[in-house]
Amino acid sequence: MAEAADKDPLVAEREDYVARYGVAPSAADHATLLRMIEDLMTEGLKTRAEPFPETDREFAAILDELRHLDADQLRAKLVVSGWLLQPYGEDQMRCQECMYFLVHKRWCDLPELSLPAEPDWWCRLWRI
Numbered sequence: 001m002a003e004a005a006d007k008d009p010l011v012a013e014r015e016d017y018v019a020r021y022g023v024a025p026s027a028a029d030h031a032t033l034l035r036m037i038e039d040l041m042t043e044g045l046k047t048r049a050e051p052f053p054e055t056d057r058e059f060a061a062i063l064d065e066l067r068h069l070d071a072d073q074l075r076a077k078l079v080v081s082g083w084l085l086q087p088y089g090e091d092q093m094r095c096q097e098c099m100y101f102l103v104h105k106r107w108c109d110l111p112e113l114s115l116p117a118e119p120d121w122w123c124r125l126w127r128i
C-alpha cells in the first residue's frame, strides 16, 4: 500500500492510460488520443474554461503553465487549457474557426497542446 501511495502521480497517470488503452498519451495515435480526451471529458473532468485570457500576458501565462507539463499529463493539459467538447460562449467559439486548428488533420497545432481536436470543440486558447 505504501508503495502505491508513494508512487509519482505522473507515473501513476501514465500507467492508468497504458492499462486502459495499451499506450500512454505520448505514444498514442490520433484515434486513441481522441478517445482518451472524450473519455476524460465525458467522465466528468472539470476544466478551467474561465477566465478567458483577455491580454497577451494572460495568454502567455497559460502557455507557460502548459509548457511545464509532460506529454503524458493529458488530464492537466485539458484542465489548464479549459478544454470543452462543445462551442463556448455567446459567440459559440469553436476550434473550427481557431487559427491553431488544422482542419484536414483534425488537430490542434498549438505546440503547447498538440492534440486531436474536433471542429465543434473549444478551449480558452482559442484565437483568430
Ligand code: SF4
Pocket (backbone or CB within 6 Å): 094, 095, 096, 098, 099, 100, 101, 102, 107, 108, 109, 110, 113, 117, 121, 122, 123, 124, 125, 126, 127
Ligand atoms: S487552441 Fe483550443 S480552440 Fe484552438 S484549435 Fe486548439 S483546442 Fe481548439
